[in-house]
Amino acid sequence: xxxxxxxxxxxxxxxxxxxxxxxxxxxxxxxxxxxxxxxxxxxxxxxxxxxxxxxxxxxxxxxxxxxxxxxxxxxxxxxxxxxxxxxxxxxxxxxxxxxxxxxxxxxxxxxxxxxxxxxxxxxxxxxxxxxxxxxxxxxxxxxxxxxxxxxxxxxxxxxxxxxxxxxxxxxxxxxxxxxxxxxxxxxxxxxxxxxxxxxxxxxxxxxxxxxxxxxxxxxxxxxxxxxxxxxxxxxxxxxxxxxxxxxxxxxxxxxxxx
Amino acid sequence: xxxxxxxxxxxxxxxxxxxxxxxxxxxxxxxxxxxxxxxxxxxxxxxxxxxxxxxxxxxxxxxxxxxxxxxxxxxxxxxxxxxxxxxxxxxxxxxxxxxxxxxxxxxxxxxxxxxxxxxxxxxxxxxxxxxxxxxxxxxxxxxxxxxxxxxxxxxxxxxxxxxxxxxxxxxxxxxxxxxxxxxxxxxxxxxxxxxxxxxxxxxxxxxxxxxxxxxxxxxxxxxxxxxxxxxxxxxxxxxxxxxxxxxxxxxxxxxxxxxxxxxxxxxxxxxxxxxxxxxxxxxxxxxxxxxxxxxxxxxxxxx
Numbered sequence: 001x002x003x004x005x006x007x008x009x010x011x012x013x014x015x016x017x018x019x020x021x022x023x024x025x026x027x028x029x030x031x032x033x034x035x036x037x038x039x040x041x042x043x044x045x046x047x048x049x050x051x052x053x054x055x056x057x058x059x060x061x062x063x064x065x066x067x068x069x070x071x072x073x074x075x076x077x078x079x080x081x082x083x084x085x086x087x088x089x090x091x092x093x094x095x096x097x098x099x100x101x102x103x104x105x106x107x108x109x110x111x112x113x114x115x116x117x118x119x120x121x122x123x124x125x126x127x128x129x130x131x132x133x134x135x136x137x138x139x140x141x142x143x144x145x146x147x148x149x150x151x152x153x154x155x156x157x158x159x160x161x162x163x164x165x166x167x168x169x170x171x172x173x174x175x176x177x178x179x180x181x182x183x184x185x186x187x188x189x190x191x192x193x194x195x196x197x198x199x200x201x202x203x204x205x206x207x208x209x210x211x212x213x214x215x216x217x218x219x220x221x222x223x224x225x226x227x228x229x230x231x232x233x234x235x236x237x238x239x240x241x242x243x244x245x246x247x248x249x250x251x252x253x254x255x256x257x258x
Numbered sequence: 259x260x261x262x263x264x265x266x267x268x269x270x271x272x273x274x275x276x277x278x279x280x281x282x283x284x285x286x287x288x289x290x291x292x293x294x295x296x297x298x299x300x301x302x303x304x305x306x307x308x309x310x311x312x313x314x315x316x317x318x319x320x321x322x323x324x325x326x327x328x329x330x331x332x333x334x335x336x337x338x339x340x341x342x343x344x345x346x347x348x349x350x351x352x353x354x355x356x357x358x359x360x361x362x363x364x365x366x367x368x369x370x371x372x373x374x375x376x377x378x379x380x381x382x383x384x385x386x387x388x389x390x391x392x393x394x395x396x397x398x399x400x401x402x403x404x405x406x407x408x409x410x411x412x413x414x415x416x417x418x419x420x421x422x423x424x425x426x427x428x429x430x431x432x433x434x435x436x437x438x439x440x441x442x443x444x445x446x447x448x449x450x451x452x453x454x455x456x457x458x459x460x461x462x463x464x465x466x467x468x469x470x471x472x473x474x475x476x477x478x479x480x481x482x483x484x485x486x487x488x489x490x491x492x493x494x495x496x497x498x499x500x501x502x503x504x505x506x507x508x509x510x511x512x513x514x515x516x517x518x519x520x521x522x523x524x525x526x527x528x529x530x531x532x533x534x535x536x537x538x539x540x541x542x543x544x545x546x547x548x549x550x551x552x553x554x555x556x557x558x559x560x561x
Contacts, residue, residue: 095423129388144380229353
């Protein structure tokens with residue numbers, strides 16, 4: 001689906017969204033009124049310029065259009081990996097972007113994210129995954145990292161990873177995995193406008209993704225663990241002689257950033 | 259080491275375990291762990307990969323005091339899977355931040371030592387990092403300061419590098435590196451021509467505490483010492499970076515100016531020169547106090 005087709009589907013009453021580079025900004029008309037549209041398009045990598053432009057657009061919306069709901073369109077292959085971006089502090093630019101989403105939320109703007117193409121790793125985090133609700137178009141491709149790269153970093157043979165990831169929402173890249181984990185609330189199929197209208201009409205609520213992940217069976221422990229820690233449970237002395245691998249285990253990395 | 263002072267051996271923050279760090283930063287005897295190793299809540303996903311588990315899933319969380327003030331704190335164990343965030347690890351962090359909304363501590367301290375998402379449970383880790391991010395921002399919006407300490411052997415990378423910059427303030431050592439894509443990942447993805455991960459000088463100039471502090475990414479630069487990190491956390495206790503239009507507009511202006519002024523720089527030393535540092539090439543070798551004297555007035559920052 002091209003961007004104009006997508007926007008026609010979401011806003012049959014009209015829209016005015018400009019694309020500058022890979023950044024989308026503008027408005028669409030929903031039945032309840034104008035909706036601010038921001039987004040990253042074309043499966044682009046998010047570098048410092050795009051992160052700053054997106055944050056600037058969100059600040060402008062908060063300043064000039066109090067309370068206007070926000071639709072964040074996400075299609076990114078991840079963060080731009082370059083020495084220049086790291087020198088300038090890309091993590092700081094993306095942290096700033098996430099904070100502007102929070103500002104919008106705190107200022108009464110409902111923020112709905114829609115994954116329209118790819119949503120990979122850190123590119124998706126700071127705009128999409130901090131929205132009030134995150135949905136995805138059918139066919140969207142979500143991932144942290146492709147399995148071959150994952151095999152290299154974790155030193156787990158690729159064939160083994162492929163075998164293990166089949167049916168595992170925790171390992172297998174793909175939309176279905178993220179639905180089961182609770183990260184994607186729902187999949188939108190045409191006609192798109194009713195989905196958007198329904199999302200805009202729902203009041204913003206606290207982060208319920210862990211509960212959704214438990215309900216859908218994709219994350220069996222996250223909700224319980226988070227609740228136990230939040231309630232102050234588990235303040236027990238360590239059992240003598242308990243074997244703790246954590247402090248003496250093999251020094252083996254496995255992060256997305258290192 | 260202070261000249262002329264008694265020769266007290268430093269206790270390296272970088273070399274300490276996660277548990278030792280949290281005990282060293284908080285008031286002695288004040289820390290009460292939640293969901294500690296005795297509870298044996300381990301990752302359900304590592305066994306299938308024949309990977310060892312940790313009874314705390316690589317993160318220590320709980321409550322304590324700092325100079326008598328109630329705080330919540332978390333400390334990541336870099337020695338376990340590079341401090342990677344998996345389902346349980348991330349849920350412990352998210353739960354701690356949810357507790358902050360209710361209990362209103364003087365601060366939440368995040369002692370970060372992590373390569374980012376734990377790839378062995380990648381999808382759950384990515385979602386957990388985003389939940390931690392929302393948790394940090396929600397705590398801040400509710401008026402609870404969230405402070406990041408970065409000084410561990412893995413530094414702070416991946417999605418957690420973004421989380422660090424969602425906090426009110428960051429204290430870091432030169433040794434504790436901060437970024438998004440680490441040197442190995444960039445070399446692997448883009449080739450050695452883009453970034454030679456074996457060039458330690460380059461890696462430290464790019465990700466190290468001095469550079470991060472100078473450009474305004476970190477708020478305090480501290481020695482690699484447990485007491486120094488405790489003092490930094492104490493000094494930052496009152497720090498708040500409000501999530502409002504004025505504060506975020508200033509931050510925006512700072513980031514825009516950095517891009518405009520230094521977007522063409524090929525190396526950190528060129529940025530330092532651009533900031534007005536007289537002898538940028540000498541900075542990496544200086545101790546923290548010498549460094550602070552050498553760069554006086556050059557730092558950019560709104561905080």
